[in-house]
Amino acid sequence: MKVVAIAGSIVGSTTKTVMEKVIDMFADQYPQHEISLLDLGKFDIQFSDGRNYVDYEGETKEAAEMIMNADALIIGTPIFQSSIPGTLKNVFDLLPVDAFRDKTVSTVVTAGSAKHYLVAEQQLKPILSYMKANLVPTYVFVEEQDVFQKEIINDDIPFRIERLLQDTVMMTDSFREMREKIEAQYDF
Numbered sequence: 001m002k003v004v005a006i007a008g009s010i011v012g013s014t015t016k017t018v019m020e021k022v023i024d025m026f027a028d029q030y031p032q033h034e035i036s037l038l039d040l041g042k043f044d045i046q047f048s049d050g051r052n053y054v055d056y057e058g059e060t061k062e063a064a065e066m067i068m069n070a071d072a073l074i075i076g077t078p079i080f081q082s083s084i085p086g087t088l089k090n091v092f093d094l095l096p097v098d099a100f101r102d103k104t105v106s107t108v109v110t111a112g113s114a115k116h117y118l119v120a121e122q123q124l125k126p127i128l129s130y131m132k133a134n135l136v137p138t139y140v141f142v143e144e145q146d147v148f149q150k151e152i153i154n155d156d157i158p159f160r161i162e163r164l165l166q167d168t169v170m171m172t173d174s175f176r177e178m179r180e181k182i183e184a185q186y187d188f
Contacts, residue, residue, distance in 0.1 A: 001033040001172060004070040008077040008088035010041040014110045017150045018142050018157070019076040022108060025158065026074075026165050033169070038066050040087050048093035056094065064094050072104040072172045074164075075128075079111040079119045092127055100133035102179065104172040106164050107139040110147075117141055134175050136167045 003026065007019040016039060026035045043059045053064035067073065077084050092099075105128050109120045120139050128135055140161055146154035 001030075001071045001169070002069060003033060003035040003072045003074065003168075004066050005035060005037050005074040006067075006076060006088070006091070007037060007039040007041065008075060008091075009080075009085045010087050012078055013150055014142070014144060014147050015076045015078045015108075016041065017147055018108055018110055018140075018152065018161075019074075021152055021158065022074055022076065022161055022165070025161055029162070029165060030169060036066065038063055040091065045087070045090065045094075048090055053094050053096065053099075060094065063091065067091070067095065068099060070103060071176075072106070072168055073100070073133075074106050074108065074168060075124070076108040076110070077120075077124065079109060079116040082116060082119060084119070084124055089127075092131065095131065097130070098132045100128060100131040102175065103133055104136060104168055104175060105133035106136035106168040108142065108161070108164070109139055110142045110144070112144040114141075114143060134171060136164065136171055138164065138167065140164050 005019050005023050007016045009015050019037060023035055023037055043063050045063055046056060046060045053068065056064060077088050107120055107124060125135060142157055146152060146157055
């Protein structure tokens with residue numbers, strides 16, 4: 001299984017800190033699977049202009065292909081001004097409408113306040129559903145106070161990440177098995 005963890009912002013460190021923890025925990029718990037980080041802060045990604053993602057060049061094409069070749073995605077996003085960052089939305093805009101078909105997508109949300117808890121439900125999940133993602137229903141919500149000097153200080157966060165990773169792997173495996181059963185019914 002190929003998993004891509006996306007750090008969905010070009011500024012700040014909280015989301016990247018949490019996503020690095022996600023990668024470390026995933027690699028420890030599921031060494032048989034491949035996981036990589038797509039840190040939008042380290043990629044020079046063009047603005048979407050409606051072209052097919054394969055027609056872009058350089059790091060834009062590389063980022064889009066990483067996502068398209070993944071079996072599962074773990075999207076980490078900060079909440080800015082009660083919304084997901086434009087850099088993450090731009091990545092979604094680069095991809096086809098059904099880019100997440102047959103992909104399991106889970107989310108990690110970082111925010112400065114508990115007031116932003118429902119942004120994932122109201123903004124991120126509708127986009128992912130529209131793009132045909134198999135969504136892990138729960139997500140990990142991390143407040144700014146849970147991270148200090150690029151270290152997670154809330155002891156509950158690793159437990160929530162662990163459960164999210166379990167759900168992501170289980171859901172990916174379950175959907176793959178169901179697709180294989182359906183495809184086995186056909187003679188060709």
